[in-house]
Amino acid sequence: MKRWKFRLSGSGGQGLITAGIILGEAAVIEGKEVVQSQSYGPEARGGASKAEVIIDDKKINYPKVVIPEVLLAMSQEAADKYGTEIEDNGLIIIDSSMVNNFKNDKAKIVNIPITKLAKEEIGKTFVANIIAISALVNLTKVVSFDSLKQAVLNRIPKGTEDINLKALEIGWKWAQSN
Numbered sequence: 001m002k003r004w005k006f007r008l009s010g011s012g013g014q015g016l017i018t019a020g021i022i023l024g025e026a027a028v029i030e031g032k033e034v035v036q037s038q039s040y041g042p043e044a045r046g047g048a049s050k051a052e053v054i055i056d057d058k059k060i061n062y063p064k065v066v067i068p069e070v071l072l073a074m075s076q077e078a079a080d081k082y083g084t085e086i087e088d089n090g091l092i093i094i095d096s097s098m099v100n101n102f103k104n105d106k107a108k109i110v111n112i113p114i115t116k117l118a119k120e121e122i123g124k125t126f127v128a129n130i131i132a133i134s135a136l137v138n139l140t141k142v143v144s145f146d147s148l149k150q151a152v153l154n155r156i157p158k159g160t161e162d163i164n165l166k167a168l169e170i171g172w173k174w175a176q177s178n
Helices: 016-029 076-082 114-122 125-140 145-155 161-177
Strands: 004-011 033-040 048-056 070-073 091-095 108-112
Touching (some): 004 016, 004 125, 016 033, 016 048, 016 125, 016 145, 048 076, 070 076, 070 125, 108 125, 114 125, 114 161, 125 145, 125 161, 145 161
Parallel strands (some): 004 070, 070 091, 091 108
Antiparallel strands (some): 004 048, 033 048
């Protein structure tokens, strides 16, 4: 397996830190080496935030993502701030319901209406992060669906299992069919 470097970015309150933790935990379930870090602006909600995850079969000596191979941008601010920092031929996943203006010629761009799907299919935007991480995993195949599902169930609040599992299915199927 090659080394995967992910940057999950958006606004505070979108659940990107949780998504990064879930992605890292899914890789740990599969016995992989993982480093996960996060940063966010001074505002608890609304400020820029990012989670970074490195996944490899080998030991990871440097815990920071310098240039990601995969970028998730769930806000216009995140797309503007991080959208140019991507490996050549990398993958950028854009929440097209939140990002209106984005171009990058170095990477493959996949537009997914993540927040719109959460609102219309589930009626709750707080599961957008689960839709996003599910689509990201399906597009990269970095971990299996079963490991991701187990990590989601380990991390979500009790009583939200049904809507989070539905969000997981929506993201997975969307990535598969588009």
